[in-house]
Amino acid sequence: MDLLEFTGNGIYCPLADVYLDPWKPVPKALVSHGHSDHASWGHGSYLCTTSAAPVIKHRLNLSGNIQAIDYGKPVIINGVQFSFHPAGHIPGSAQIRVAHHGEVWVFSGDYKIESDGISEAFEPLKCHTFITESTFGLPVYKWKPQCEVFDDINQWWRRNQSAGKVSIIAGYALGKSQRILKNVDHSIGKIFVHGAIDSLTQILRAQQLELPPTIYVTNEMKKKDFEGALVVCPPSAIGSPWLRKFDPYSLGIASGWMGLRGARRRRGADRGFVLSDHADWTDLNRAVEDTGAQRVFVTHGYSDVFARWLSEKGIEARVVKTRFEGELAEIAESGLDESKTEAA
């Protein structure tokens, strides 16, 4: 019997009778982070990291049935040892390590290696079997260091300011938005946020995440309130009448998908900033290598391609189907649409 199995409900540990990031209701769920395709409704009990818990509680409206545990602290269930380790994806996000009789599996959830200034830094873990995501598992996806991306964003904001335009930047409400708030040069001007982002930002602030002051956009505000400002909104706001009050504005999108010219042009944004909370091609390879795993299961993303690439390098790699998103191009299109997938 394998330590972890891939079932129709999610990733299952038969020895401990628990699921990791299940998508169908189960009695016991271990949850890697708060994005809706990983933290889903209806489970009997939830276990996640201390810093992920407030957001998960808020999003799923949980009260009693959620337990939180600090990073690195083991919990034994039916003799199987589980522990959560930083995945660097968003604040509170974790890889879940599963160990039993000296055999170690690691489920990566979503991850990135580069430090983003808000998430607990990714921790490389040794294991025998690694379950990795592959959202950007193609060699055309290679990120620039985040400081260069923020230089671009700051320059764009300043230019818009002098051209009398409001700067609107769209990014996933949980994680990406706060990463923008944290790293943008807030001496340039005032920063406004969309309601969906405001509530999550408040929760993270209460967890001692230091962010610059933001103003929640309300209906009563007038055009002149936004002069020279930066407005952070979720991708779902693109194309909605909500944007009208900021006119004239320049629209930027912060997403890994913006690395391709076709996707950039298709979204009809003025600027695409290549900023992702997932590992790029280089870092996916590095992460796999650092685990020392002989066996790799590849979940959501360009899983076929990445698994074949790993196999050719002599690693036993297999694709597993999960519900962590639809197919890859669906993310390419809807990766910016928060209702359908995790932050891209």
Place this chain on the structure above:
Amino acid sequence: MNEFAILFTMLDQTTKTLDKIDALVEYFAKASDRDKLWAIAILSHRRPRRTVSASLLGTWASQLAGLPPWLFEESYHVVGDLAETITLVLPLSTEESDETLTYWIEFIRALEPLDVEEKKKLIVGAWMRLKPTERFVFNKLITGSFRVGVSQQLMVKALAKHAHVKENIVAHRLMGNWSPIDDDYHDLIHSEEIRDTSRPYPFYLAYALDDSVETLGNPEEWQAEWKWDGIRGQVIVREGNLFVWSRGEELVTDKYPEYRVFLDLLDNGTVLDGEILPFRNNQPLPFSLLQTRIGRKTLSQKILSEAPVVFVAYDVLEYNGIDIREWKLVDRRNTLQQIYERQSSTALRISPVVAFNSWQELREKRSRSRDFFSEGIMLKRKDSIYRDGRRRGDWWKWKIDPFTVDAVMIYAMSGHGRRANLYTDYTFAVWKENQLVPFTKAYSGLTDEEIREVDRWIRQNTIEKFGPVRSVKPELVFEIAFEGIAKSTRHKSGIALRFPRINRWRKDKPIREANTLDDLTSLL
């Protein structure tokens, strides 16, 4: 090259015309005359000849990036653009380059006589000296097709602004046979004399009439003609030479030997605007016949007798060596009539004026367009001058409604460029007894929203994958619109459609109610 890369980025980042013009003007102000000329040439699709094949570039890039060919191929399918794929997979450059655009173009031109190994060495060297956007531009210069949303008209506007020369003059000077290799910026844009006797005038292009025809006002102010389904062309006779230009600014004199007689029929200093039309026994032939001879290098007797062409003239732009585009249409038309009546060749015809007294009468005539082998009606304001480019107001095309057929999607392929990584190119089938027979491909016509929905459906309903193509469960029905239909021996279905496109998604129709091949052949 850095300046040009910046220009490219600015043009690519905005969809607003004014911003694009500003970016171009800013570039022209900084660039040398030689760079300017190359920039104009590249943006108006006059590229240097390809000196390295695309597949070699792909091979070298994957080697340099340490990728197996299949992985490069997969990446290319997702990106949808070879130049961009190469740019993205290569390691970051190790050096910098401050050479000009002209330098890099000369660099690419100089590759031509070299052997493969020498070419590889130079190209790899170039890649490792160029920053990502420069590298992309460099790859594009080699592989071709620079689509950055700069129309000829937009560039003319920017250049006119920069050079302080009137737009219509710039537009004219940029037409025809010039090249950044043989010509000088100053001579081309500022010189009054026309050194190039072949130089055509910019074509005046009509917009489609979307509103009701009554919005055009008094019918007496308008001249109506049939709209022909051929190739727009300009016939020039100057200094004892004949030149024939197609709308794509391609010199096609040799492709239409039927027109050689024009040298004897037309006076020097005559330029006619009209339609290159396949024609026999006093009637136009289907466009598909013309297509059979367009691509040929040599025209056999057989082709010439199967697809003979005439020139159907509808305007005269130069007469007795004088540019008469500022004359009113009625006056130009009278002149054209005189030119036409003076000769007796069967290869030169005049597009007849369709007489009408009321819009209602014209509407009725238009509904019979197909009886005249025409696609509808052209409306031209009688007192209008001949303008340049596509402009609203004086010329309108009022096409008849297309044919439509309900068809079942059976294959899908991902698109390129803006549609890369999305399944947007579909193959459709109709029924022949109990089988679905593919008969056409079509891609445009769906909204972005629908494209996403269909894309998702395709991924969930794939039967088989063959490279970039997927066969899908026959389930979705679409209404396909097309302008014409002809017999074809090249297609399994035995028919070929003209301008097929998706009209709408028939979510209400089960596949059993799609049309049959017999329905289509009955239109032949």
